[in-house]
Amino acid sequence: MTAKAVKRAFKYRFYPSSAQAAELARTFGCVRLVYNMALAARTQAWTLRQERVNYNTTSALLTGWKKTDELAFLNDVSSVPLQQALRHLQVAFTNFFAKRARYPTFKSKKRSRRSAEYTTSAFRWRDGKLTLAKMAEPLNIVWSRPLPEGASPSTVTVSQDAAGRWFVSLLCDDVIEQTPASGVVGIDAGLDSLLTLSTGEKVTNPRHERCDRKALARAQHAMAKKEKGSANQARARLKVARVHARITDRRRDHLHKLTTRLVRENQTLVIEDLTVRNMVKTRSLARAISDAAWRQFRTMLEYKTDWHGRNLVVVDRWFPSSKLCSTCGALAERMPL
Known part of the structure; x- marks a missing residue:
């Protein structure tokens, strides 16, 4: 019998407090805004100047946007989900140029999936409790199944579906036992x-x-x-x-x-x-x-x-x-x- 190490996402439902829900709603809105603004900038650069804009350029643009009076509210949420949105846009363009996907589209406030991705610098995992950046209390997660023994999340994705349910997905290292079959x-x-x-x-x-x-x-x-x-x-x-x-x-x-x-x-x-x-x-x-x-x-x-x-x-x-x-x-x- 052999085993294979894999990256595996474990998804759970959670129930945020009113303060946590408000913080996440602000984060979702900022993530969508940054993604759309970066997409518009990349599209305009190509249309007007035939210039390809990469992740580093959009990250610099984000820094400039935060310094303006109109977009100063971007500083009120964690910067990690905003940077992750730019990385996701970069992946979308990579897939488009490789002819694996269509041209990226703008995120709609009503129709797009509401989500935000946090890396290890933007959350705390301690004693089986998960606390996100800008939050004072851990999330109230319903642990419907256990995480792998000794697992520590490398990425956390928080989302809300159209039915209003909240979910958190934890990306962890796992080992799959490969039992023989004939x-x-x-x-x-x-x-x-x-x-x-x-x-x-x-x-x-x-x-x-x-x-x-x-x-x-x-x-x-x-x-x-x-x-x-x-x-x-x-x-x-x-x-x-x-x-x-x-x-x-x-x-x-x-x-x-x-x-x-x-x-x-x-x-x-x-x-x-x-x-x-x-x-x-x-x-x-x-x-x-x-x-x-x-x-x-x-x-x-x-x-x-x-x-x-x-x-x-x-x-x-x-x-x-x-x-x-x-x-x-x-x-x-x-x-x-």
């Missing part, structure tokens, strides 16, 4: 059955979105009747977000349990390379395909097979999907273990 399984994704395995097993599609479709429709209908921009509309929007969050949580939990079982039981897993982005363009199937979350399923398989020392074989798109389960065993056997 099975080979082919996996064919579908809609009637979420998965059809080469062993003959069919995994039922739970259709999480369909189960809550009536509740979602009622919440959306109620929100549509509220006056735009009113407090009643904000409360109605929160109810819609809570239904979406319940659907997402159940779907993610089901996929985690399913992928973990498949990875632990088999040494080699064979899947089809599905172009989900193109498939969801079919209007009659888009909702069902999105609910099945094939892309999320593949992402989980990719990092879990890497953690546990398994082989993930991706069959080309031209390969007939109807023959995948009957032939994937032979395909996998020809792959080096």
